[in-house]
Amino acid sequence: xxxxxxxxxxxxxxxxxxxxxxxxxxxxxxxxxxxxxxxxxxxxxxxxxxxxxxxxxxxxxxxxxxxxxxxxxxxxxxxxxxxxxxxxxxxxxxxxxxxxxxxxxxxxxxxxxxxxxxxxxxxxxxxxxxxxxxxxxxxxxxxxxxxxxxxxxxxxxxxxxxxxxxxxxxxxxxxxxxxxxxxxxxxxxxxxxxxxxxxxxxxxx
Ligand code: HMH
Numbered sequence: 516x517x518x519x520x521x522x523x524x525x526x527x528x529x530x531x532x533x534x535x536x537x538x539x540x541x542x543x544x545x546x547x548x549x550x551x552x553x554x555x556x557x558x559x560x561x562x563x564x565x566x567x568x569x570x571x572x573x574x575x576x577x578x579x580x581x582x583x584x585x586x587x588x589x590x591x592x593x594x595x596x597x598x599x600x601x602x603x604x605x606x607x608x609x610x611x612x613x614x615x616x617x618x619x620x621x622x623x624x625x626x627x628x629x630x631x632x633x634x635x636x637x638x639x640x641x642x643x644x645x646x647x648x649x650x651x652x653x654x655x656x657x658x659x660x661x662x663x664x665x666x667x668x669x670x671x672x673x674x675x676x677x678x679x680x681x682x683x684x685x686x687x688x689x690x691x692x693x694x695x696x697x698x699x700x701x702x703x704x705x706x707x708x709x710x711x712x713x714x715x716x717x718x719x720x
Contacts, residue, residue: 533648535711544657554714568624633692638699640679
């Protein structure tokens with residue numbers, strides 16, 4: 516089975532992930548700057564957690580998946596530096612504790628370490644695909660956010676997501692792998708949605 520079949524099977528959940536008032540605000544304005552910066556600090560935290568998860572996933576990945584996972588790690592490190600550079604130049608602080616949702620996402624990533632590789636690689640593909648689809652829905656972005664939206668919708672990022680999909684597809688070889696992967700996929704969908712909701716509901720509270 517192809518990972519993209521999970522998107523079709525769970526179309527409604529996926530729509531909730533990739534279309535959210537937060538993203539509408541990024542696209543059309545007005546999204547309060549404070550909502551964006553609060554989200555950004557949490558996302559920086561998330562990327563730091565993801566890097567740890569991915570490093571451990573690489574350690575147990577089959578040989579053909581090593582290239583994409585290793586390249587992705589380099590990309591995640593660069594992403595952290597990029598967030599830090601943006602924060603420096605705009606006077607933001609990224610030094611925040613995890614919000615409840617980010618903490619829950621972190622715990623989920625840790626539990627995936629005990630799950631079959633097929634579930635973990637599918638979750639990684641799904642969370643990157645969620646990010647890509649979400650930012651594409653926010654494109655081109657209101658002027659204040661345009662540079663960010665462009666950064667998260669580049670052809671290179673789309674290519675990376677496609678390579679992760681191929682790696683996940685190669686791992687979905689049994690019914691039991693598929694069942695574990697589908698569970699992980701649904702959990703990613705829920706957490707990704709909650710992540711947008713976190714930033715949005717705090718700003719409109
Ligand atoms: C919440 N999901 C979230 N943040 C991200 N940066 C990504 C996925 C992709 O790296």
